[in-house]
Amino acid sequence: MTDFIPGQPEDRRLPAQVARASASYVGDFELAAARVIARLTGELVILQDDNSKRRMADIQIAYAGRTPGYAEVTLDLDESYAAMASEVRKRAFQVKAPSLGRVWWVTLSSGAAVKTQEKTLARNLGLLAAAGDLFEIVATDQNLGEHSNPLIRQLFETGVVHLASRATIGDEVGFIHILPEGTGGPVGIDWEAFDAYIAEFLANPRRKDVLEKLAATDAAERHAFVGLSFNTPWNVFHALDRDYRELPTNDPRLPPEITHLWLWSYPLGRCLAWFPDRGWFNPQYHWATE
Incomplete structure (x- = not known):
């Protein structure tokens, strides 16, 4: 037991758990979530799930003077996308390809093998250029899977979802930018789509463990803390952009195991909560502590 510092969660997880979380694609999201809860409530917040008990909730909110609440943390994150994006960040922002005489941008899907693409892209892009397929105009929608060039269809099958290029400038050397597929869409907030996403996400069988662990606490307060990512649908991810101040217009449709909800477009977007x-x-405007 450490000395209680308001706003700072107490971490009782095993060192191996902490190391594994810190080394993950998104970092230690459980710790980040616990920090948000601690700052809002000013109460002792404990990262308690050390694997010592079955169905132990991730976080305990040890309220002074009343029974504790509990929180379970979950991420809307496709592991294959996260792995690919992480590999791109580590390895291949740019691939030097002086023989191309062009600068290319290649966007990869979650299923793409980055190492293989890194080895073969220069040759394949050279063949595209020789065939006159330069993708000089960057289009927002490219149906590469139905392109007339069979090589482009083949590239699509191996995970290439978007292509663009330009000629080199001056003494610039040809190279390839490799990018992970992101998210995008129209500006504006669609709260109906937002409401539908919450209901569908929490009811998905993949959240069965979240619901079971919260129900097992038999507590009056059972919080679900959801982290959104770049593979979250655009109309939901975009609603948590920091440029917005609007709040959802309807109460969320929650399963009975959940009484309180948090959504955080992690790590750069805003966090919203429903009690x-x-x-x-927006907890940011209601912190009890630093």
Whole structure:
């Protein structure tokens, strides 16, 4: 037991758990979530799941003077996408390809093998250029899977979802930018789509463990803390952009195991919370502690 510092969670996880979380694609999201809860409540917040008990919730909110609440942390994250994006970040922002005489941008899907693409792209892009397929105009929608060039269809099958290029400038050397597939869409907020996403995400069988662990606490307060990522649908991810101040217009449709909800577009977007006694709010404007 460490000395209680308001706003700072107490971490009782095993060192191996902490190391594994810190080394993950997104970092230690459980710790980040616990920090948010601690700052909002000012209460002792404990990262308690050390694998010593079955169905132990990730976080305990040890309220002073009343029974504790519990929180379970989950991420809307496709592991294959995260692995690919991580590999791109580590290895292949640029691949030197002086023989191309052009600068290319190649966007890869979650299923793409980055190492293989890194070895073969220069040759394949050279063949595209020789065939006159330069993708000089960057289009937002490219149906590469139905292109007339069979090599482009083959590239699509191996995970290439977008292509663009330009001629080199001056003494610039040809190279290839490799990018992970991201998310995008129209500007504006669609709260109906937002509401539907929450209901579908929490009801998905993949969240069965979240619901079971919260139900097992038999507590009055059972929080689900959801992290959104670049593979979250655009109309949901975009609603948590920091440029917005609007709040959702409807109460979320929650399964009975969940009484409180948090959504965080992690790590750069805003965090929103829904409590049954106060509705939707942005914790950033209601911190109890630093």
